[in-house]
Amino acid sequence: MADQHAAAEPAEHAQWWRDAVIYQVYPRSFADGDGDGIGDLTGVRDRLPYLADLGVDALWFSPWYASPQADAGYDVADYRRIDPAFGTLEQAEALIAEAHALGLQIVVDVVPNHVSDRHxxxxxxxxxxxxxxxxxxxxxxxxxxxxxxxxxxxxxxxxxxxxxxxxxxxxxxxxxxxxHLFAPEQPDLNWNNPKVREEHESVLRFWFDRGADGVRIDSATMPAKDPALPDFDHTAPPAPHPYIDRDDVHDIYRAWRALADGYERPRALIGEVWLGDPERFAAYLRPDEMHSAFNFDYLNCPWDAAALRRVIDATLAAHASVGAPATWVLSNHDVTRHVTRYGRADTSFGLSLRQHKAPTDLELGTRRARAALLLDLALPGGCYLYQGEELGLWEVEDIPDELRQDPIFHRTGGTDIGRDGCRVPLPWSGDRPPFGFSPEGATAPPWLPQPQQWAAYTAQAQEGRAESMLTFYRTALRLRRAERGLRGPDFRWLPGIPAGVLGFARGDGFSCLANLSGAATPLPEDADVVLASDPGLDRAARELPSDTTVWLRQR
Known part of the structure; x- marks a missing residue:
């Protein structure tokens, strides 16, 4: 198929991923168009104008391929078919074309480590x-x-x-x-077999030829295995690890990069790379490998100014060493929503038991979530949003055990409640479930139950309200797109900033201050507030309250 983008596109736009805001669509929980309680492509297509109006640059879709859904689509049975629960290949092609017409790029998921046992x-x-x-x-x-x-x-x-x-x-x-490094229904592939490599390159071409602008690579550090399959001590892992971050995994992505760069408009490779070593992480972003990767150190970081500064410095240094753009992310389909995390005494993300039912102050978590958004959007590089965070949604932790579907919950006997709580279907309208997620008259309930409290958090309820989270996201994304100082790599910490406060400048006259301390701090007298995370903060304010971020312009 012909490339759906103009050949004369400006070079900076051709590298859209370098500073894009990418919105993750989890298809089964986004919008249900046919009333069966499961989100689908019809629901997404109906709401593409909402996403364009939100102000994001691209959409990343979690797997929409044919799958038995043992792990919510990450057990792929056929990459060339859309799962019937979501729609058809023709609908996916139409969605891509419609998104492009609205100026939205499309990223699809690939899962190289494993396939479905039904493959x-x-x-x-x-x-x-x-x-x-x-x-x-x-x-x-x-x-x-x-x-x-x-x-x-x-x-x-x-x-x-x-x-x-x-x-x-x-x-x-x-x-x-x-x-099977994941569920038994997800057998691991042997990447030493050339047929595995050839098939995945064919899959990439299949979606790139249909207009996909990039791929997100699931569990990107894991496909290569030590062929000897040795035992190893998890408490003192050897170097190299027998299946995580082996040197030969980079051969896979070099081949993929050559394929992606072969298009008239190069496609983007975006990696899910969970690694603690900055140098090992940066190796995936060398000029002949991936274009960008998720910043999990930042996602895992507690709401603490000193800790965040260390992560920001390490992130920018690691990416600069290979000429890649940094990324900033707070939530996704695998982690506890950050409104909940930021409302807890321990604000870091614990992957093990997810701090299940730890006391949570949602008002505090929401205040910090607003502050975190402005901080993210002001940093150099790209930013990822997870569906529903623009509505201020929190983690749903009281799902009845019999309704939970995540294999983590079942394989751990319920000791880890899993990821269902961040995957609850979105509330769009109305005052009771399904909150417009399914069409009026639908008889099937949403595949996971929605809390009644979300009645005040629907997109409809927030529309037109100046203080709402949805309005705040739209305003922030519009200003970010218009602000020239937020483009490119320019970044410098401001001197003389009090402890517990992050302050940095971008471009000429633009700066960001984030107060993570427990007390208000003075604002500079020679700058005006462009946007504040606290909706009650006056633009002429001279103090920055705790847990608040502002964008400033020097007079």
Whole structure:
């Protein structure tokens, strides 16, 4: 298919990802167009004007491909078909074209570490039996122990329990084991097999040819494995790790970058890279690999000025070393919503048990969330928003156990409640569930229950209210797009800033102050307030309250 973008596009816009605001759409929870309680492409298409009006530059879609949905679509059965729950390939193509007409870029998800156990390759491998060529596309191994009754090694699943599942032979006797670093329904691929590499490059071309402007790469550090599959001590991991951040994983992304750069308008590669080592992280962003990656150090950082300054400095230094743009993110489909996190005594994100039912001050969390947005949007680089944060939504923690669907909850026996709480369907209108998520008259309830308190947080309820979170997001995004000082890499910390306050300048005469201390602090006398996170702060104010961020322009 022809490239859907003009060949004469300015060079700076062709590299849109360098300072874009990208909005994550979690399809099953965004909007339900057909009334079955599950979000779909019809619902998204109906609300594309809402997203364009919000002021974002691009949309990232969590997987919309054919899938049994064992892990909410991250178990892909066929990349070339849309899951029937979401719609059709023709609808996806129409959505991409309609988004482009509104000036929105489109990023689709790819999951290179694994596929679904319903994928044609895995079905063939199971039917073929031990030693078959089809099994070399995965990690099949005989078990240990006298009768092969023990897993091939001691690796553990990210979702809890062993990372190995045992198969059954055609005669019903126990067979080989296969590796799944996530759920058993997600068998890991063997990237040493050329067919795996060829197939994924074909998938990239399939979506790039249909107008996708980039791909988000799930679990990007994990596809390459030590072929010896050694045991290892999780408390003292060896170097290199047997399946995280191995040097040979970079060969995959160099090939992908060459493919992406081969288009008249280069496509973007965006990595989910969870790494604590800044140098190892930056290696994924070298000029011949990915264009950008998620900044999880920033997401994990507590609401503390000194800690945030350290993360900002480390982030900018690591990205500058490879010429890549930094990114800033507060929430996504895997983590506790930041309105909830910022309302707790411990404001960092704990991936283990997510601080389930820890006391939360939602008013404080909302105040800090507003301040955090202005801080994010003022930093150099790109920014990611998660659907619903523009409405001020919080983590829903009281979902009944029988309605929870995240495999983390089930595989840990409920000790980790999982990620359902940040995936509850969005409230659009009305005063009771489904809050416009499904069309009027729909009989199927939303796939996860919505709290009644969200009646005051629907998009409709916030429309036109000057103090609402939705209005605040629209205003901030409009000003960010118009402010020339917020483009490019220019960034410098301001001198003489009190402890507990972050202050920096961008461009000529524009600055940002974020007060994370427990007391008000004076504002500079030679600057005017452009925008404040506190809706009650007067533009002529001379003090910056606690947990408040302002954008300033020097007179």
């Amino acid at each position: 044609a390759w895995f079905r063939e491998a199971l039917a073929a039996g031990p030693g078959a060529e089809a099994r070399d596309l995965f990690w099949f191994r005989p078990g240990r122990g006298a009768y092969g009754e023990l897993p091939p090694n001691d690796w553990q699943s990210v979702f809890g329990g062993s990372a190995w599942a045992r198969t059954a032979n055609p005669d019903g006797t126990p067979g080989e084991w296969y590796l």
